[in-house]
Amino acid sequence: MTITPDAPTLNTLILDLPVDVRFNPAGIPLAVRYDGHIWAVAAEPVHWFSRDSWWDTRRTAPRGIGNVVDVEHWRLQVRLAASTSALRTFQLRRGPLSEQWLLESISDIGTVST
Template sequence: MTITPEAPARAHDVQVRTDPAGTPLAIRHDGQIWIVDPATDTQHWYGRDAWWDTRSTAAKGSGDLVSVEYWRVQAQIPGSNGPLRTFTLRRQPLATAWLLESVDDGA
């Protein structure tokens, strides 16, 4: 599943296990556990959310309401000889749950 302008899709909730620094180690998606390959390069960045478009006010001291966290990692089902898949994960401001933005299966 790759999200493109021609084939938009809604992000799905996924469970992500991270190390103490917050780097994803494993992803539970579609009934499978995918292990992040430590030998591949991971990408980590922050985008901005237009909170003012979705919420009318922000309480003083609410915290960071605009930083959307993204990770792009490559992962594989343990013990399989299948190709690595690229997962793009997203976490909204102040959220603890992760969303699956896209999975590129190389097809």
């Protein structure tokens, strides 16, 4: 792919910062509070799970504690609430046995200046 002045470029910021996420009753994210702002979900979110590499961290859990290996992820298209700001992509992650969501990365689409 060739980047031209008309083609977008993807800029990504890697963070891993704690954020608050608001969900609807069905468990779908509605908004994210990050850096003192509310970012509203503006498109269909993407949801998946990955596996924690427990063999690297050497974490153990008591028997019967539940799922200790699934890492939950959401990829959200968001914009500042009550605005028509440009869309950004937030990638969220929550580790096994954690209640805290982490903002793993932010991507936005900009244009290449000439």
